[in-house]
Amino acid sequence: MFGNLSGAHLLILLLVILLVFGAPKLPGLAKSLGQSMKILKKEVRELSDDEKAPQPLASPEPPAAPQPPAAPQPPVVPQAPSAPEPQQANPAPATGQQSQNPAA
Secondary structure (H helix, E strand, O other): OOOOOOHHHHHHHHHHHHHHHOOHHHHHHHHHHHHEEEHHHHHHHHHHHHHHHHOOOOOOOOOHHHHHHOOOOOOOOOOOOOOOOOOOOOOOOOOOOOOOOOOO
C-alpha cells in the first residue's frame, strides 16, 4: 500500500498533516494514537490467549427431570359483596308445624 511512496512523498505528506492539524496539536495527537494502539494490541493478545487456553470442564450435572405442566386455573373474578337478607321477627319452626297463634 505504501510501497510506492518515496522520501519526497513522505515529506509532502508530513507537511500537509502539519498544516491541517497545526504544530501544537501534533504531540497530543501522536500520544493518543500511541495509547490507542497499545490498547488494541492488549485486547488482541488477550483474545488470542483466551482461544489458546483450554476451557475448564465443568462437572456434568444430570439433566433436571421435566416438570409436568400445571393444569390451567380458571380466572378468579372478585364478586361484589351481597346485601344481607332482612331477618324476620318471628321465624317459623323448621319442624313443619305452623306456629300457634292465640289470637286465631
